[in-house]
Amino acid sequence: EVQLVESGGGLVKPGGSLRLSCAASGFTFSGYSMNWVRQAPGKGLEWVSSINSRSSFIYYADSVKGRFTISRDNAKSSLFLQMNSLRAEDTAVYYCARREGTGWSAAWGQGTRVTVSS
């Protein structure tokens, strides 16, 4: 069974940092590109970042470019999102999702909540 389990969320002050993790199991993690997607309270889905299987292609939404860094450790079947210079508008549930085929996502984690507040 494909499983994605996010962790690392919590309460952080504006300007602070947080590192999210996504532990993958049930599939060959090194063979898939991955996404981070977030959802602010009461709002829609927002794509945050994507990374291909070898970390050679990385993309970011303009809203997080220069502040967030996506990375992965294929040996540990893990995906990461380093979030720096956090703002109130980064408050959201953060999901990791597996990219398949041309880029859709059928497998999602349950999400981890990040709250940026003083």
Place this chain on the structure above:
Amino acid sequence: EIVLTQSPATLSLSPGERATLSCGASQSISTIYLAWYQQKPGLAPRLLIYETSIRATGVPNRFSGSGAGTDFTLTISRLEPEDFAVYYCQQYSPSGTFGQGTKLEIK
């Protein structure tokens, strides 16, 4: 950056009725890069349709997708009670931007 605009924002229908949800793109998208998701409160999104018209595993055949270029549609032929949720379109070439969502509510 491609912007996706979904309409209507809210759709009020009764079970048994047909639902038509629209997704417009700010520039042409290949049909292989368009997906639809369903999301219920407190849950992660569920993939319904990928590559514009292919139903994901386990998705009932009352769900169908169509479109090309800048105009895409998700149709639910006969609404079941469990279909009332929020629906998002997504383009994934090469990023992954979403539309703002359509809330399908019970009339």
